[in-house]
Amino acid sequence: MSRLLKLAQKFNCFYLSGLSSGDCRPFVVEGFQVGLVRPDVMSQLLKFPEVFRITSGCVELNPAFRDYEERSSQVDRVLRELRAGSVFIALKGWRDECYEVKTDFTSKSLLKMDRSATCLFGIRNYGVDINGYVRHPKLGLCLWLQKRAATKQTWPGKWDNMVGGGLSVGHGIFETAYKEAMEEASIPAELMKNLVSAGCVSFFFESERGLFPNTEFVFDLELPLDFIPENADGEVETFELLPAEQCLEKLFSSDFKTTSVPVALDFLIRHGMITSENEKEFIKIVELLHVPLQSIYNHTQTVSNSIKENGTTRVNNV
Amino acid sequence: MSRLLKLAQKFNCFYLSGLSSGDCRPFVVEGFQVGLVRPDVMSQLLKFPEVFRITSGCVELNPAFRDYEERSSQVDRVLRELRAGSVFIALKGWRDECYEVKTDFTSKSLLKMDRSATCLFGIRNYGVDINGYVRHPKLGLCLWLQKRAATKQTWPGKWDNMVGGGLSVGHGIFETAYKEAMEEASIPAELMKNLVSAGCVSFFFESERGLFPNTEFVFDLELPLDFIPENADGEVETFELLPAEQCLEKLFSSDFKTTSVPVALDFLIRHGMITSENEKEFIKIVELLHVPLQSIYNHTQTVSNSIKENGTTRVNNV
Known part of the structure; x- marks a missing residue:
């Protein structure tokens, strides 16, 4: 089976099996x-x-x-x-x-x-994620990833999307995007003007901790070549800029936060890096990035x- | 209820009701x-x-x-x-x-x-669609739409995405995209180099003719300001370039081919025209653009x- 389909099944483990078990x-x-x-x-x-x-x-x-x-x-x-x-x-x-x-x-x-x-x-959980990317003259499409701080309560030390955060009580979607961009990566307001809403992903994950019917609001942010994110709240250990192919490879590793994979996959699909030509199970994967949580x-x-x-x-x- | 959600329910009428009726x-x-x-x-x-x-x-x-x-x-x-x-x-x-x-x-x-x-x-039906768009200095994001010829066997005279076609026996996805781009809109190979695979949409529509569990492979193509599509196979009556807002308005009219709406909606969502800020039912709509045909x-x-x-x-x- 395709590695990518396996990955999409992993972050949907509850949608694909737990849900129907009736437990x-x-x-x-x-x-x-x-x-x-x-x-x-x-x-x-x-x-x-x-x-x-x-x-x-x-x-x-x-x-x-x-x-x-x-x-x-x-x-x-x-x-x-x-x-x-x-x-x-x-x-x-x-x-x-x-x-x-x-x-x-x-x-x-x-x-x-x-x-x-x-x-x-x-x-049901709602979050906001920003795909910070660069169109590099030599390396092509590159993505900024963050490594979560070792002190984080969940997924410590794992790789993650550049900026992300849960929607907590009293905070709006765009507000959360701006707040997290500032706290996690010190992205100046001037650059945030280029933020583009790009959809959302829905999936249903299960771990030993519990059940995660998650929807992430997805934003893309093209960044200038010379911008380097800097963490301001102590929740990020480091940032790294990776060419899309290497980023995709990283998603397969156990070092990547499983529940952040859908946002990165969706980005790579929307930007023509994962296509129906290079991925046999393209349709299934795209459907598994948007499972119908609304009807569960x-x-x-x-x-x-x-x-x-x-x-x-x-x-x-x- | 939101007009857009109603629209997403319309092209999913079989998914949302016919399917569970058990008929x-x-x-x-x-x-x-x-x-x-x-x-x-x-x-x-x-x-x-x-x-x-x-x-x-x-x-x-x-x-x-x-x-x-x-x-x-x-x-x-x-x-x-x-x-x-x-x-x-x-x-x-x-x-x-x-x-x-x-x-x-x-x-x-x-x-x-x-x-x-x-x-x-x-x-199950598979097709290919190309969103031909222009970043206009004054009008902003604009989309090319085609008006289907009055002689077409299905949806004659209706508005449609710039280029689209079904995947018939013996033809590949990218091959069909190139073939249709040439036949329907005379897009030269030089411009087709900018074609970007952008995902797919899945929905399940029903009409008096029958059942349509459709998946469309979606491509975006940014076009230069001075390019004007020209039909070569007699299947298109005319083309029109519309600012994104007007294009969205057109989707609500009965003049637009219902089964082509998902591709245009997906484009407007991916490009930040329909967002969680201006559309209350954003999540439901995005999920309804990718219903799980794989599990039906x-x-x-x-x-x-x-x-x-x-x-x-x-x-x-x-």
């Missing part, structure tokens, strides 16, 4: 599915029946919680207890930075949750009905 | 699903039990046919009879040009079929088993 249950808030919960997480949530109602069909946040604030603080309390008990690897990377929890990007946020915990509930979290009707039929909002822990 | 049955050749057959087509195929074996589970091409040639000629005979009987609109556009019939792009072709008939069987035609195991269990290759018409 995970929908995580439902206010009648809307916002995530998926693995059995290992479920067994821990059983200890908090006043917060999570677990049935054979789904894991539901107690519908008696009144609003965004109450839902957020109740979940936060459970997560801090689980973190203190060192139950999950994911929570060792507690961030004190929250992500919104919602069915899709445009729907109302139902609660916020520390970003380290979202993978335990399979909450659709466990709404059933739940709304069950709540209606029960006519109660008490927690019936099964 | 269509898998079309199976040699144990592999290569298409889907609607009830109206099924009722006609019942008249040819020596060629099509119709069970509750699927429509199967008689497995007694020995090879590619026999399968192709047997199906061709049926199609010519149906065409003579004026049963299907689709066959009025008989082309004397064949498409390969296979599960996916890289698998072995099992037979060939006149391209006008492939929509009756929901055969997977009715293989069941069929192989049923053939094995029956231990026969006779046509058992139910």
Whole structure:
């Protein structure tokens, strides 16, 4: 099988196999599915029946919680207890930075949750990535990559796209792009004028830490030959400018952050480096860079009905 | 709802609703699903039990046919009879040009079929499209569009991408791009050197003619300001250069060929004209430009088993 297709299957391991195994249950808030919960997480949530109602069909946040604030603080309390008990690897990377929890990007946020915990509930994640590139007179198309600092809580020391960051509570897409460009690579505003929105990638990854239904908003930024990125926030060890072919080679190595591969692949495809001529599985790979996350979290009707039929909002822990 | 999302749902009408309705049955050749057959087509195929074996589970091409040639000629005979009987609109556009019939792009072709008939069987279609564009000093990014000739068998008189064509038997992707660029728009080889492969779009459309699980290989071609395309094969009425915003507006009109919209949308997204800032449903739209056709035609195991269990290759018409 094509190496690239294998790679696309790797960052979609949950989409391609975990999803259909049926081991995970929908995580439902206010009648809307916002995530998926693995059995290992479920067994821990059983200890908090006043917060999570677990049935054979789904894991539901107690519908008696009144609003965004109450839902957020109740979940936060459970997560801090689980973190203190060192139950999950994911929570060792507690961030004190929250992500919104919602069915899709445009729907109302139902609660916020520390970003380290979202993978335990399979909450959809949104991030921003900038492909910084150079049209080199001798080397052709070259890409700037960053090596993540050894002190990063996730993927320490791995290679990554030039600039990237998660969309946390209260921050917009373009705002995050500008903020990260400044903090991670000291890109001056003057150069950021050339930033071009180029689409997004969607994939569904799983690791020992949890589930990652991720969508990354993708930006391209052509940089002048003499610009050299410089890190300002201590989160990057170094930057390197690589010709596209070498960059592609690097994606195959275990030194590259798996969940950052889709953005780089998408760039190499859009810029004619990976084509239907040099890659047999071109179509499958392009489709696997945009899996339909929009249609995965659709466990709404059933739940709304069950709540209606029960006519109660008490927690019936099964 | 966003106008653009509505548009993306329109060219995916079968993916989003027809597919789950369960009205269509898998079309199976040699144990592999290569298409889907609607009830109206099924009722006609019942008249040819020596060629099509119709069970509750699927429509199967008689497995007694020995090879590619026999399968192709047997199906061709049926199609010519149906065409003579004026049963299907689709066959009025008989082309004397064949498409390969296979599960996916890289698998072995099992037979060939006149391209006008492939929509009756929901055969996967592959095409090539070139976005011819200009960076105009005053108007900004502009796209060349073609108006299809009034004599075209499909979508006559509709607006379309500058250059496009189906991948017919014996022709490669880049070869088709070059051939169509010459025939449709007289683009000289010198300018074609700037052709950049930019990905592909996948969608699943349905019309009264039939089913269209289409994948288009997408190319971008930046053209000089003074180049004016000229048609050479009589298939184009006229060309027009439009600023990106006007081009986007045209996509919403009923004058634009529905199945060509995805390529233009993808271009406008990749070039920063449609962004997460100006389009609320950005993620859904990008996902709908790349629906997972690779996982739709997977009715293989069941069929192989049923053939094995029956231990026969006779046509058992139910």
